[in-house]
Amino acid sequence: MNGRITTLNRLQRGIVPLVLLAVFALSPLVLKQYALILLTNTFMYIILAVSWSMFSGPTGYISLAPAAFFGAGVYTSAVLGFALPFPLIVITGGLASFCMAFLVGALTLRLRGIYFVMFTFGLVELLLNFVLWWEVTVTGTTGRVVPPLGNTTVFYFMLAILACLLLTAFRLKHSKYGFALQSIGQGEEAAAHTGIHVTALKMNTFALSAFFMGAAGVVMATRWTYIDPRIAFNPTLSFLPVLMAIFGGLGQLYGPIIGAAIFTYLEEFLITRFPYHYMLIFGITMVIAIRYLPDGLVGLVQKAWKQWSRRKHGAAQG
Amino acid sequence: MALLKGEKVTRYFGGLAAVFDVSFEVQQGEALGLIGPNGAGKTTLFNLISAALTPRPGAIYFKGRKITGLSPYRICRMGVARTFQTVKVFPDLPVLTNVMLGASFGASPGLSWGDAAEEASEILEFVELSAVRDTPAGELTLANQKRLEVARALATRPDLLLLDEIMEGLNPTEIARSMELIRSIRGRGVTIIMIEHVMKAIMNLCDRIMVLHHGSKLAEGTPGEIAASDEVIRVYLGERAHAGS
Numbered sequence: 001m002n003g004r005i006t007t008l009n010r011l012q013r014g015i016v017p018l019v020l021l022a023v024f025a026l027s028p029l030v031l032k033q034y035a036l037i038l039l040t041n042t043f044m045y046i047i048l049a050v051s052w053s054m055f056s057g058p059t060g061y062i063s064l065a066p067a068a069f070f071g072a073g074v075y076t077s078a079v080l081g082f083a084l085p086f087p088l089i090v091i092t093g094g095l096a097s098f099c100m101a102f103l104v105g106a107l108t109l110r111l112r113g114i115y116f117v118m119f120t121f122g123l124v125e126l127l128l129n130f131v132l133w134w135e136v137t138v139t140g141t142t143g144r145v146v147p148p149l150g151n152t153t154v155f156y157f158m159l160a161i162l163a164c165l166l167l168t169a170f171r172l173k174h175s176k177y178g179f180a181l182q183s184i185g186q187g188e189e190a191a192a193h194t195g196i197h198v199t200a201l202k203m204n205t206f207a208l209s210a211f212f213m214g215a216a217g218v219v220m221a222t223r224w225t226y227i228d229p230r231i232a233f234n235p236t237l238s239f240l241p242v243l244m245a246i247f248g249g250l251g252q253l254y255g256p257i258i259g260a261a262i263f264t265y266l267e268e269f270l271i272t273r274f275p276y277h278y279m280l281i282f283g284i285t286m287v288i289a290i291r292y293l294p295d296g297l298v299g300l301v302q303k304a305w306k307q308w309s310r311r312k313h314g315a316a317q318g
Numbered sequence: 319m320a321l322l323k324g325e326k327v328t329r330y331f332g333g334l335a336a337v338f339d340v341s342f343e344v345q346q347g348e349a350l351g352l353i354g355p356n357g358a359g360k361t362t363l364f365n366l367i368s369a370a371l372t373p374r375p376g377a378i379y380f381k382g383r384k385i386t387g388l389s390p391y392r393i394c395r396m397g398v399a400r401t402f403q404t405v406k407v408f409p410d411l412p413v414l415t416n417v418m419l420g421a422s423f424g425a426s427p428g429l430s431w432g433d434a435a436e437e438a439s440e441i442l443e444f445v446e447l448s449a450v451r452d453t454p455a456g457e458l459t460l461a462n463q464k465r466l467e468v469a470r471a472l473a474t475r476p477d478l479l480l481l482d483e484i485m486e487g488l489n490p491t492e493i494a495r496s497m498e499l500i501r502s503i504r505g506r507g508v509t510i511i512m513i514e515h516v517m518k519a520i521m522n523l524c525d526r527i528m529v530l531h532h533g534s535k536l537a538e539g540t541p542g543e544i545a546a547s548d549e550v551i552r553v554y555l556g557e558r559a560h561a562g563s
Contacts (some may be wrong), residue, residue, distance in 0.1 A: 115481055175430040176422045183408045190406035193368055195394040195424025195474050 017166070024159055028152045036151050040223065042264040043158040044216050047165055048241035049248070049256035051212040054169045055205045057240075057250040058181035061112075064121035064238045065104065069210040071127060071233035073217020078144040078227055086149065090157065090218045097214025098207045102247040105203040121238060127235035135229065137207045139278035157219045165212045169253055172205070180206060246290045249296020258297060319382055321346045321509050322398075322478055327366055327376035336362040337373075338533040344478070349500075349510040351519075351524035355554055359533040360513045361403050367511075368400045369393045379411075380478070395426040398481035401469035403513075409456025413447060413466055414438050416455050417473045424474025433554045438473055445499060461492040468499065472508075472522050479503065481512040485519055497523060508540045521545065529554060 016313070028036055048066050056063050076093035083093065086197040135142050149157075172178050184198055192198045201215045221227055241256075248259020266285070269277035293300050329337045336441040337359040344350050348427075351381055352360050365371040367378060369390045377386045384392055408416050417438035421429045429437055442448045445465045450458060455466055464484045469478055481500070485493050497519050504510060504523075514520050520541070521528060527544045529537040531553050537544060 119501065169528075176419075176434070179411065179419060179425060182411060186408040186410055187406045189390075190402065190408065191388040192418075193370070193394055193400055194420050194470060195391050195426075195428070196419065197389075197391045197423075199389075316444055 009111055017156040020161075022126060025156075028155055033151055033290075035190070036155055037199065037223075038264070038268060040151070041268075042261055043155075043162050045241065045244060045264045046257050047158070047162050047216040048237065049245040049260040050165055050169055050253070051209040052241045053245040053250050054200075054257045055181075055209040057189050057245070057256075058173075058178065058185050059202060059205075060185040061109070061202070061206075062117050064117055064208070064242065065101070065123050065210075066213050066241050067124045067233055067235055067238035068103055068104075068106055068120075068127050069213035070217040070237050071131075071229075072097045072199075072228055073214035073219075074221040074224075074232035075131065076214070077218040077221035078146050078232075082147055083196070086157075086222075090161070090215050093218035094211040094215035097210040097217070101210030102203055102207040105206040107205065109199065109202045120279045121235070124233055124235055124238055128229050131229040131233065143226055145223075146225050146227060147221040148225045151223070154219055154223045157218065161212060161215050161219065166253070168212075172208075176299055177201060177205075197287065219294055243286050247286065247293070247296055249293075249298030249300075251295060251302075252298050255296050255298040262297075320344060320379075321381060322367070322380040322511075323347075324367070324373075325377045325379070325515075327363070327378060328372045328378075328444050329362055329366055329371055329373055335533045337366060337530075339529070340533075340535050341447065342528060342535070342538075344511060345505075346477075347507060347509055348526065349504055349512065349524045351516070351520040351527040352511060352513045353527060353544075353554065354530035354536070359531040360530055361482055362533075363530070364400060364482055364511075364513065367393075368398055368480060385546070387518040388448060389414075389425070394424045394474055394476075395428075397426075397475070397477035398480065399424065399474045399476035399478070401455070401464070401467040401471055401484055401485070405460070405467055407437050407455035407463050407466050410454055413455050413458070414442065414451040415442055415468045416466055420470040420473030421475075426475070434473075438469075441469050441473050444472070444502070461496075464488070465499065468503075472503070476508060476527050478509045478511070481510060481514075483513050483515065484514045485514055486547075493519065515541060 027039065031039065046068065052063065052066055055061065073093035073096070076096050077089060080089045080092065104120075104123060108116055111119055132142070180191065180196045180201055183194070183196065184202065188198055217232070221232075224231065241260070244259040244263045245256035246259070247259065249255030249262065267278070267282065270281055274281060293302070322344040324340060324342045327337055327340045328335065340363065352363065354360055362371065362439070362469065367371050369385065369388055371423075372387055377384055380393070380396060380398060381450040404551060408419070409445055416433065418431065418434040420430055421434035439448070439451070445468060447462060447465055447469060449461065455463065458466060464523050468481070468484060485496050488496060493516060500510065500523050502510070514522070527539065527541055528535060529544060536553060537547050537550050540545070546556065
């Protein structure tokens with residue numbers, strides 16, 4: 001009986017994502033352009049939030065570098081243009097971010113707490129100003145044009161990156177390395193003395209998460225078509241994914257997904273309704289969420305579910 | 319050849335010599351007790367052996383190989399495991415997972431996650447924690463958290479086990495159980511160095527005792543010799559007797 005349930009569970013686990021993937025893959029056939037673009041945007045934020053939480057969730061190292069890695073992808077896209085087949089550009093952009101994160105990780109992952117947060121955020125500003133300086137003094141421009149790809153193509157690329165990311169994040173979380181990452185977050189010294197190569201694991205995971213951010217940047221650039229350093233290295237793209245992931249809940253893989261989906265929609269809604277106050281409302285929502293939902297939305301639902309089932313259980317017994 | 323050898327091991331914190339010019343040898347299969355007043359440098363010596371700190375100057379050899387300057391994870395995989403004075407279990411992870419990490423990463427070669435589960439179950443059986451295997455480690459009693467640290471260390475298949483005050487804060491029953499556990503670990507052929515203030519345990523379990531005082535080695539010998547040493551009584555044992563009276 002028990003065995004049957006677990007195989008059934010495992011089957012369901014595999015089927016649900018596949019069905020979802022199929023639904024999304026077919027959605028451009030029925031969706032209007034606006035909905036398709038909104039969905040692409042949502043995917044982008046989900047990619048940033050999930051890849052961020054892949055590293056920062058278990059380890060507790062709060063990185064504010066997503067915008068730097070995303071921006072590296074955007075610029076890869078702009079520089080390479082049509083020089084390579086597009087899928088190769090996506091991979092190149094991902095690798096560029098991967099290498100950058102690996103180097104940055106080597107320098108900064110010794111830092112703990114607020115120092116790490118500050119350094120990673122400084123990286124975004126550093127890259128922004130460096131590229132700005134480079135473009136003005138060396139190439140003599142500030143902006144670049146990225147060849148457009150078309151909304152449907154962009155959508156499919158984003159979906160493909162998202163699917164790869166979710167598969168990677170899921171496999172990582174349930175592997176021994178996933179547990180090792182958690183142990184680092186709960187006691188780095190003890191982890192090192194338990195035989196875990198703490199530095200290598202942190203650097204590789206940090207770089208892996210940056211790969212997906214970079215890849216998403218490459219794809220997004222083709223939708224924006226015109227980019228400059230301030231668009232590419234927009235600090236908001238460092239904060240939003242973090243807030244979304246925390247809002248959704250870091251304990252489960254679907255936490256950041258739900259958080260990102262809700263927030264993308266909320267942003268869209270607020271921008272159109274309250275163009276001048278939307279950031280303010282956004283911020284207040286965030287403060288309330290962090291103050292009253294320490295385990296995120298998913299944590300809240302889990303808690304409510306536990307209480308409800310306990311009450312039901314108690315009633316049945318009584 | 320000694321399993322572990324320290325040559326003039328020294329470590330300063332600022333101007334203070336936490337450990338100064340300490341040389342020692344530990345033979346295969348031996349149990350060495352490390353005692354001394356608070357602040358004598360016992361835990362610092364553990365940190366130097368397990369590579370949390372690097373001796374400057376001085377050198378440490380394990381199985382004849384110089385291990386000074388290696389990373390903690392390498393030392394662990396070579397066969398030196400430790401526990402911590404203030405317990406450092408992974409609080410949100412289940413007890414079993416705590417131990418599996420040791421088996422999967424600390425042993426050499428590391429076990430696959432599946433094999434690690436099997437090995438960890440056996441070790442939990444050995445330290446009598448099977449009943450709480452699925453409990454988050456942070457919810458255990460102090461005595462059980464200390465046992466869990468021993469289990470996690472054992473999972474790395476050590477040749478040398480460093481036990482840092484695993485009886486501190488335990489009640490007499492728990493201390494008796496703890497002593498039993500150390501005996502059975504010795505029965506597995508694991509060499510032990512233990513820091514402990516519970517003299518009954520040190521005297522009963524150790525073949526040899528080393529006394530540290532202000533970072534330097536004050537005395538070394540069998541439990542009988544140490545108990546009879548005037549100097550040791552003056553700086554350490556006597557002090558305690560006074561405090562107790």
